[in-house]
Amino acid sequence: MSAVDRGGGICCNGRVLRGLGLSVTRIYRNIVFLHKAIMKKIQLTGLALATLAACAPAWAQSTVTIYGAVDAAVGKDVQVIDSQIQSGKIGLQSSSRVNLQDSYLGFKGVEDLGGGVKVGFQLEQKLDASNGVADPEGAFARTSNIWLGGSWGRLMLGRSTTPSYNAMAFWDLMGAGNQSIANKSFGSVGFNNLKRQSNQVSYRTPQIGGIVLEAAYVPKDENQFAGLNRSKVDLGATYVAGPLVVGAAYNKTSGLDANFALGAKYQYQNIEFASAYYQSRNGAFYQDGTLRLVPNAVAEVNGVTLGVKATWNNFSAGLDVARETKDEYVVGGVRFDNNKKYTHAVVSGVYSLSKRTQAYVNYVRWVGVNSYGIGLSHSF
Numbered sequence: 001m002s003a004v005d006r007g008g009g010i011c012c013n014g015r016v017l018r019g020l021g022l023s024v025t026r027i028y029r030n031i032v033f034l035h036k037a038i039m040k041k042i043q044l045t046g047l048a049l050a051t052l053a054a055c056a057p058a059w060a061q062s063t064v065t066i067y068g069a070v071d072a073a074v075g076k077d078v079q080v081i082d083s084q085i086q087s088g089k090i091g092l093q094s095s096s097r098v099n100l101q102d103s104y105l106g107f108k109g110v111e112d113l114g115g116g117v118k119v120g121f122q123l124e125q126k127l128d129a130s131n132g133v134a135d136p137e138g139a140f141a142r143t144s145n146i147w148l149g150g151s152w153g154r155l156m157l158g159r160s161t162t163p164s165y166n167a168m169a170f171w172d173l174m175g176a177g178n179q180s181i182a183n184k185s186f187g188s189v190g191f192n193n194l195k196r197q198s199n200q201v202s203y204r205t206p207q208i209g210g211i212v213l214e215a216a217y218v219p220k221d222e223n224q225f226a227g228l229n230r231s232k233v234d235l236g237a238t239y240v241a242g243p244l245v246v247g248a249a250y251n252k253t254s255g256l257d258a259n260f261a262l263g264a265k266y267q268y269q270n271i272e273f274a275s276a277y278y279q280s281r282n283g284a285f286y287q288d289g290t291l292r293l294v295p296n297a298v299a300e301v302n303g304v305t306l307g308v309k310a311t312w313n314n315f316s317a318g319l320d321v322a323r324e325t326k327d328e329y330v331v332g333g334v335r336f337d338n339n340k341k342y343t344h345a346v347v348s349g350v351y352s353l354s355k356r357t358q359a360y361v362n363y364v365r366w367v368g369v370n371s372y373g374i375g376l377s378h379s380f
Contacts, residue, residue, distance in 0.1 A: 144159045214236045280299075
């Protein structure tokens with residue numbers, strides 16, 4: 001019999017139908033088996049993913065941030081030319097004393113190790129906003145460190161700001177920024193103590209009762225001053241009680257005199273008052289009148305600062321004055337008293353265009369020489 005009838009239908013006998021039934025049954029059983037196997041695989045995979053998800057916080061809580069600032073001003077700044085302090089020429093200023101802050105690019109990262117312990121790093125490269133040139137001192141010469149911290153405090157290794165400078169920045173009316181008159185008049189708590197120190201091992205306590213202590217040590221073979229390897233100890237302490245901030249700073253390089261400072265700042269409504277006492281040693285000395293460097297002379301300066309700053313909405317204005325109470329220098333073991341004790345000052349006005357952008361004007365008078373600038377600063 002033909003498998004196809006004249007009407008175009010399919011004609012099958014009983015044997016063929018039974019064969020087809022067995023084939024369909026086998027196919028169905030195979031599909032069911034395959035389905036169960038797939039579901040079992042999915043369950044195992046889901047369990048593995050859940051296990052990974054439970055373990056993920058041990059290494060997934062890591063972040064890296066790119067940040068920095070661009071600050072440029074039109075004005076003039078004091079310069080040292082041929083070992084003599086001179087008034088600069090009007091031009092574009094970057095990372096000078098008439099700017100609010102340095103221009104720089106930074107990278108920082110934090111990883112949560114669990115148990116309240118974190119590890120982090122910080123790298124910063126200073127830039128010249130006027131021409132885009134990087135800091136000639138080297139890549140990340142501004143900041144380069146790694147730290148480990150927790151509820152017990154923070155341990156940091158590498159180049160960073162010093163504990164004494166950090167304390168000073170806490171009470172200084174200008175935040176020890178570029179235009180800080182205290183920073184220029186008395187150094188960063190000592191003329192040989194820069195804002196940042198390489199090869200530094202530092203520890204900072206958590207805040208306890210408003211008190212934070214910070215200490216740092218630089219090994220002898222890692223710290224150079226005046227061409228000699230010298231070890232260094234640096235200390236800072238701050239206390240906060242509501243509107244009152246009090247701080248103390250101390251540092252000593254082996255073989256040199258110690259530097260120290262005491263300061264306080266108080267805020268009443270929209271007005272801040274700040275004052276401090278400094279004893280700064282180991283600086284270069286420039287002769288009164290000529291402002292020319294005296295070879296082999298070491299300056300010893302004591303002084304006080306007194307300032308006030310007021311804020312109205314987006315605008316703030318401040319005046320900070322530094323007065324020398326002692327100005328001496330030593331040459332070959334012989335001490336000399338400088339005839340003139342200077343009064344230095346800074347006047348600063350800042351208008352916040354946004355949370356990150358500020359327009360400003362700064363006027364600085366230091367050793368009788370005027371500097372000023374009108375600029376724009378943006379942080380990101």
